[in-house]
Amino acid sequence: MTVDKLYHATTPKKVQRYHASGHRIIAPVRGFNTLKAAMAWAMKTKRSVVLEIDGTGALKLPDHHNAFGDAYWLDRDITEWRCVVSPGGCRP
Numbered sequence: 001m002t003v004d005k006l007y008h009a010t011t012p013k014k015v016q017r018y019h020a021s022g023h024r025i026i027a028p029v030r031g032f033n034t035l036k037a038a039m040a041w042a043m044k045t046k047r048s049v050v051l052e053i054d055g056t057g058a059l060k061l062p063d064h065h066n067a068f069g070d071a072y073w074l075d076r077d078i079t080e081w082r083c084v085v086s087p088g089g090c091r092p
Contacts, residue, residue, distance in 0.1 A: 003055035006031030007038030037069025
């Protein structure tokens with residue numbers, strides 16, 4: 001199964017680090033195949049930001065999932081992402 005998009009749950013502080021490092025999320029990068037699954041994970045782990053990233057080449061994590069979707073990981077840095085959920089925005 002190929003994954004076009006992944007949803008990566010993170011914190012506002014980490015988003016600031018992503019901006020400071022040249023808009024880069026350093027590998028390995030994990031995410032869910034549905035926004036709902038990422039939001040459920042974000043709530044469970046007290047993360048308030050969800051980013052949409054390119055899921056090309058993602059590998060499924062066999063033991064990570066929830067009722068709303070499956071988790072995947074990428075073994076490459078991410079340099080393009082879009083903020084889809086954030087109470088305070090994702091600006092630097």
